[in-house]
Amino acid sequence: MWTPSKIESRNATLDLSVSAQGHCTIRQLVCDDVVVCNAADFIDWSARAVQFELCEACLVAGCGGGGRVAIRRFGDRVLIIPDFSTMIQGDWETTEDAPPRWMKKQGPLSFSPSSWSVFHSACVGSPSFDSISPASTAEVLRLYHFMAPRSFLPDHLSPSLAKWDLILCTNGHDSEIDLVHLRRLFSDPSTFGGHEFCTPQPDSYTVSAFLDLSTVTEWPIFSSDPDPAVILSDDIHFRVKLNG
Numbered sequence: 001m002w003t004p005s006k007i008e009s010r011n012a013t014l015d016l017s018v019s020a021q022g023h024c025t026i027r028q029l030v031c032d033d034v035v036v037c038n039a040a041d042f043i044d045w046s047a048r049a050v051q052f053e054l055c056e057a058c059l060v061a062g063c064g065g066g067g068r069v070a071i072r073r074f075g076d077r078v079l080i081i082p083d084f085s086t087m088i089q090g091d092w093e094t095t096e097d098a099p100p101r102w103m104k105k106q107g108p109l110s111f112s113p114s115s116w117s118v119f120h121s122a123c124v125g126s127p128s129f130d131s132i133s134p135a136s137t138a139e140v141l142r143l144y145h146f147m148a149p150r151s152f153l154p155d156h157l158s159p160s161l162a163k164w165d166l167i168l169c170t171n172g173h174d175s176e177i178d179l180v181h182l183r184r185l186f187s188d189p190s191t192f193g194g195h196e197f198c199t200p201q202p203d204s205y206t207v208s209a210f211l212d213l214s215t216v217t218e219w220p221i222f223s224s225d226p227d228p229a230v231i232l233s234d235d236i237h238f239r240v241k242l243n244g
């Protein structure tokens, strides 16, 4: 997850002559010097999948494909994540509702309540902390899949196509048990009955899987607790519950 240390807005000038609007001054929302919203005042915050990256020739929502996000609460964090529930509806939605380009490089955004209030003040119309819906269990699992190495899971929306043969071992107490747990986390997200935040035990450590790529690649997967805590970032952990 990307936890920005600097959040600011900047003015920029766009040439909209292609759409007969002349030059236009817009406000960008910038996190750690990366443009997150390219025209903050033109965002339709009431849309189902909010478009953070607008077409720079016309600034009309929906003109360009992609650039879309879901805004969710996870404990006391505000997360900007791909709009998974829309993307899974079909091939067209997967492309049209794809996340912004910055998310593929920097990762999904995670804001503390105070950093979200900076964002909220800079983006008129953005939701207040209290009005943001909590992430569903399927969304937190799909976020975990999104953050897995693409060499292991080439299509983050299809966890059944994970390349299990690439995993050499884990550094947990028992690699076989770790892999049983990991396979469970990559089963259909609808088979889970819920999730909860948690904090790993103080004496636990981060278990990694090791992938057999051109150089062996370490992938942190969960905590070493008997009931492992899934790690989204240093300060975001969760456990899932099975149905029934």
Ligand SMILES: [Zn+2]
Residues within 6 Å of the ligand: 055, 056, 057, 058, 059, 060, 063, 064
């Ligand atoms: Zn356009």
